[in-house]
Each structure stands twice: as structure tokens, then as C-alpha cells.
Amino acid sequence: MTLEPATGVTAIAPATVGNVAVGFDVLGHALAGPYDRVTLRRVEKPGVRIVRIGGIATDLPRDPALNTAGRSVLELCSACGTDLGFEIEIDKGIPLGSGMGGSGASAVAAVVAANALLTHRLELSELLEFALAGESAATGARVLDNVAPGLFGGLVLALPGDPVLIERVPVPQGLRCVLAHPELQIATRAARDMLAKQCPLPAAVTQAAHLAGLIAGCYAGNLELIARALEDVLIEPQRAQLVPGFADVKRAACDAGALGCSLSGSGPSLFAWSRSADASRVARAMAEAFAEHGIAAQCFVSRIDAPGAHCV
């Protein structure tokens, strides 16, 4: 690992919608909205140090092994066999525990920044493992459905295995994602632990058909198929209770024209896909439905085919 002159490099990584209703752990897409920003600087003293955490969340671990950005850089350095020194600054833009992939975004931004400091840069696909290892500092799991779309951008299907296989799925023109972020927090780990370890075979079959239908609908530009497919029969029924007003917000989104609506990742944010012409109305409807339950929610409209992490 040879370094270019010791200037700092800053990368940003976007918030993401994990699962996309029917692709639990394997499907996700980037959002053009909040993002995390990570700056790496080469220093004389060996090792990885986190020197500043700013933005909207500052109470993150400063031990690099416990911090998602720190750990991903440690893993990258270890794989490259270097003992060079790095200072890391983190600016959180993605709320923690929001279901928008915040822990993964810091890891993704960190490896993209680190890669820019390598003389022989790695391919994005080679960075995936380091970002996954970094993210696991927060969740204890391999969160492909957030890390992969954060790194590659757009709508990404990830086939588990060694190596992970990534396929970027085209998104029909004119589709948008509405993201509603209520003022609540859910710990991903707890939301994962609450899931039943077994599922009924018919539900697994229907869920798989829905995921396949969503993929086919995206390739074929078939919005009717997408609307039918965007229905989570496996995970959402177990997690919906975590978000007060979930059923009402979902119904409001669909009544306003959304093709489908479900939890973003493990929530509490909800996402909806809609035609672009309906997106503002869907966003208003979701915010109003949350408000009727006494919950303030920030809503925004994003492309689904949003850019992945990149240096700035």
C-alpha cells in the first residue's frame, strides 16, 4: 500500500433503503437525501485514529475497532499489510437507528476515501468486504442490503456467498422513493433478534415470488407487477408493531397512489415507491398520517437510482 502525498480525502456515502419490502438482507437502494461524510488523512504515527466525530450524532465509539468507519479502514489496512497511520474525521448526516443505513454509510464512505489514498486502487467490488466488516462493528451482522447500494448506488441485488455477487437492477424511468422518517429510534440488532427463526413454507414461497416479481417488473418496466410484488408477507408482519401508526401510514401512502409501502430496513422510517407525479402527494399523506399519531416525521422524495459513495 503506497500512498500519494498526504493530503486529506473526503468521501460521502448515501442513506439507503434496505430490504425494499421483499428483499430481506439482499436488496436495497440508495437515496438522494442524507449522507455521511468521512475524511481520511495520512499521518506519520502508525495506526488508525478517529480524531473527530461531528454532524447530527457524536456519541459514537472512538475506538476504531468499534467504530464502523474505523473498523473498515483497519480491515483494509490489514488486508493490504500496511502499518501506515490514518486520521479519520466523521460527519454524520444520517440519523442513527432511523432505518436508513447510517452505520453502513460511514463504513462505505471510509473505504472509498481510503481507496483514493492507495496508489493501486481497488475495484468497488473489492471494497465491499471491508465495508461489510466495518459495518458489522455496529450490528454484528453482514448488512448487504445497506452496504451494497451505498457503495454501488441505485437498486442492488446481492447474492450471498463467497464472493458476494452484486447485480445492479435498472429502475423504470419516472419512479420515485418517498422516505418518511419519524422521530423514533429502532436498534437494528433488536429488530433482527425479534424475528422468528423459522417461517411457514407458503410465506417463504410468496415472498420469493414477490422479490422475483419486483426484479422482473423493474427490468420490464411493468409498474402493475411492481405494485403487486411490493408486499412483504414475511418480515413486515413481525416488525410493524415497532412503529406506532404503521398500518395507517402505509394505507395513507397507498391511498395517495404509492405502488407499495413498507419499513425502510428495520424501521422506524417507512419508504414508498410511487410514480413521480404522485410522490409529493404520497409524502404529504405519510407525514399527515404520522402526525395523527402524534409523531413528527420528516419526508423527502428521492430518485431510486441515486448515486453511490464517491469522493468530493
Add this chain to the structure above:
Amino acid sequence: MTLEPATGVTAIAPATVGNVAVGFDVLGHALAGPYDRVTLRRVEKPGVRIVRIGGIATDLPRDPALNTAGRSVLELCSACGTDLGFEIEIDKGIPLGSGMGGSGASAVAAVVAANALLTHRLELSELLEFALAGESAATGARVLDNVAPGLFGGLVLALPGDPVLIERVPVPQGLRCVLAHPELQIATRAARDMLAKQCPLPAAVTQAAHLAGLIAGCYAGNLELIARALEDVLIEPQRAQLVPGFADVKRAACDAGALGCSLSGSGPSLFAWSRSADASRVARAMAEAFAEHGIAAQCFVSRIDAPGAHCV
């Protein structure tokens, strides 16, 4: 239901590969190989009668309500509110209990022939329900993964629900299906009853990712993705024991260049997908592997995008 002059109409429906490894109950494709042939003739005497069953299997129910072809015509007549008379002749070309969708093919051919006798013909998609109802006379289930590709042709994804949503998935040029039919019989109903009612969540997630990967790989023409995706982690492990030598035949197919190999439907036939250049070698390898277990197997190579049912 008004009838054209009382000439007979003959339709054929192809054998099919149900499940295609990872799409249990929802994915299937047609085969250019064996087929069932059904002739319908209008007669004066009301009601539906089966007047002849020929071909390679003659011990089928002659009571139309218990026969897949007869029942599908009964259902169609009932829906159209007619009490006209029909005689049905069935020529079985698809071996029963072979895993090639024989019971569904007779039902599909029967509704396609009956439709040709209607003055106001129904759309193929409107015939699906009658063919499904007919097929259920044999299996007691709705066997979408055989009936839908038999009716529409090609590789078909079916989303359960009311109505069923059908999407024909494009198949990359130069891919072939090798079908190996060993001299064994498996009853679909028994193969269904043996499946566990619950499945581990991780297996369901991997299987769904594989199905989605197969669909994406077909649209994108990505053979590497198709090869990774064609691996059934959910159903095959429970059913492989039904076919002596299964593991050896599968290994032989893959060693000979197949992208993947699994049970066709509930077996005992095995199918493999391969590049067309490898297909003959794969077929030979599968036949030889069955032979080493003392089992004769007929093998043939087919397009995957094979035609669906049609009048002849």
C-alpha cells in the same frame, strides 16, 4: 358459448420444467420435447365425455370430473353457462409421474382446444384458471409452475393471488435445457406432502435471493449470475433422496459444463441448464451417471424459450 361448425379441434401442450430449481411453485418453463395432444369434438348430447385415452398412458380416470382434461373443460363450460356436449380424446405423450408436468399439459391442451371452439375466444390469461382447476383433479393443488409455462410457453414467473400475475421472462440466447428422465415414477402429491411445513429463515432468504438472481441473470444475460442462482437450498435437500444417484447425476452435469442442475418439478426427472455448445456433453454425462446406478434414463436437449400450447 356459441360454437362453430362441429368439427374437431386438436391442441397440443408441451412438457414443462416446474420450479426451475429455485422457483418452487412459481417458476417454470416449457420444453420442446414430449407433449400431450387433446382433441375436442362437439356432439348433440349435453355433457363432457372422455371417449378415448391413447398414447403412452391409458390408465387415466374416464370420469371427466376426475380427469385433468375433462375437468378443465367442465370448468370452462360451467363458467360460460353452457350445457353443450363435448367428446374428448386424449393422447398422452408425457410420461406420468415423470416431473415433466404431464397432468397439467392435458388440462392446458384441453382448454386451448375448447377455446378454439368458442365464437368469442378468451385470452390465454383467461384460460389459466380453468387449466389450473383441471390440473387440480390430479394433484389437489394449483400447480402454477407447470400450467402457466405450458399455456404461455417460455420461462414464466407466476405471482400467486387473484388474479394470478404472469410475467414471461426472456431467456439469454444460446442457453439450453437438458432433461434427463430416468425410468422411475414419483407421485407429485407424495413429494409435496413430504416437505417440511416450516423452513429456516436464512434458507428462505438465500432461496429468494437465488430466484431473484436467476430472474435478473436472465434479463441481463449474465450467465455467471444464473449459474450462482441455480442452486436450490430449500426443496432439493428434502427431495433429492427420492431419486437414486441424484447427487452423482447433478455432479456429472455440472462437471460437464452445466450452469446448474436440479429436479424437474418433484422429479424423478432432472434438468440442467447449459450453454448450447455444452448441452450434448451434459446430456451424455447425466445418462451415464444414471446408468452407473443401474437406471436407464432418456435425455434430450430443448430450447428453454419453447412454444406453449397451440392448436394443430
